[in-house]
Amino acid sequence: MKLDPFYLIVDSAAWVERLVPLGVKLVQLRIKDQDEASLRREIRASKAVCDSHGCQLIVNDYWRLAIEEDCDFVHLGQEDLAEADVKAIRRAGVRLGLSTHDGAELETALQAEPDYVALGPIYPTILKAMKWAPQGLDRIAAWKQRLGELPLVAIGGLTVERVAGVFAHGAQSAAVVTDVARNTLPEARTAEWLAATAQWR
Numbered sequence: 001m002k003l004d005p006f007y008l009i010v011d012s013a014a015w016v017e018r019l020v021p022l023g024v025k026l027v028q029l030r031i032k033d034q035d036e037a038s039l040r041r042e043i044r045a046s047k048a049v050c051d052s053h054g055c056q057l058i059v060n061d062y063w064r065l066a067i068e069e070d071c072d073f074v075h076l077g078q079e080d081l082a083e084a085d086v087k088a089i090r091r092a093g094v095r096l097g098l099s100t101h102d103g104a105e106l107e108t109a110l111q112a113e114p115d116y117v118a119l120g121p122i123y124p125t126i127l128k129a130m131k132w133a134p135q136g137l138d139r140i141a142a143w144k145q146r147l148g149e150l151p152l153v154a155i156g157g158l159t160v161e162r163v164a165g166v167f168a169h170g171a172q173s174a175a176v177v178t179d180v181a182r183n184t185l186p187e188a189r190t191a192e193w194l195a196a197t198a199q200w201r
Contacts, residue, residue: 001095001115003151004056005167005197007175008190013045015181019190020055026173028075030060043069058097067092073115078105086112097153101135106146114150118175119143121156122166125178137169144170160189160196167200 004026010016011031020027029046031039043057043065050057050072058073059066063084066074075097076084089096095115100106109117122135134157144152154166155175163174176193183189 001151003116003153003173005173005200006193007153007155007173008180008193009060009155009175009177010181013042013049016046016049016057019180019186020049020053022187022190023194024053024055024190026056026058028058028060028073028175030075036065039065040069043071047071063089063094066094073097075099075118078108081108081112099155100143106143110147116151116153116173117143117147118153118155119171120154120175122154123157123162125156137165140166140169140171160192163193163196172200 006024007026007028008019008024009028009030016027016029027050029043031042039062043059047057047069056072058075059071060075061080063074063076067089071094073095074089077099081098086096096112097116097118098109098112098114099118100109101120119135119140122140124134140152140154151172152170153173153175154171158166158174158176159179166174174197180186180189180193
């Protein structure tokens with residue numbers, strides 16, 4: 001399986017509607033602390049935009065809703081993985097991505113036979129407090145050696161200026177949150193990301 005090299009992460013359907021039409025082909029909807037009805041509305045609105053623009057939608061955490069709304073992917077952290085019904089996700093034909101931060105989490109992830117593995121944070125990140133130190137580029141190479149053909153997503157502190165190093169060390173996709181969402185010109189920054197990753201597309 002090949003992932004698009006630019007993996008955008010946003011927290012609302014409004015962001016999906018704003019940025020996916022620019023040419024984004026892989027987007028994760030990561031929403032925290034909303035009721036199920038609101039989540040379903042956000043997922044449906046996002047999926048409609050993605051379907052019309054040939055973009056794959058990844059739903060973070062809410063695997064049941066991802067199944068019910070016929071989404072392409074669900075992405076789970078380690079705690080969510082422990083509580084999820086991976087067999088049900090598989091039966092529904094929904095692809096599975098998993099977060100990892102250390103060797104033990106990688107082994108746990110691989111036992112679930114995911115469609116991709118994410119490693120982070122590669123660089124210091126301002127998004128949330130992390131108990132893990134920045135992984136650095138060498139860890140990407142080590143993870144990739146362990147994963148073989150399985151796609152590796154790098155996340156955490158990534159910028160357009162850093163992306164070449166991430167791919168040179170074995171990542172297939174660069175997940176981006178704040179470098180777009182907190183940019184004063186998010187549309188222009190998205191265009192920069194699409195251009196910067198074009199050679200790996």
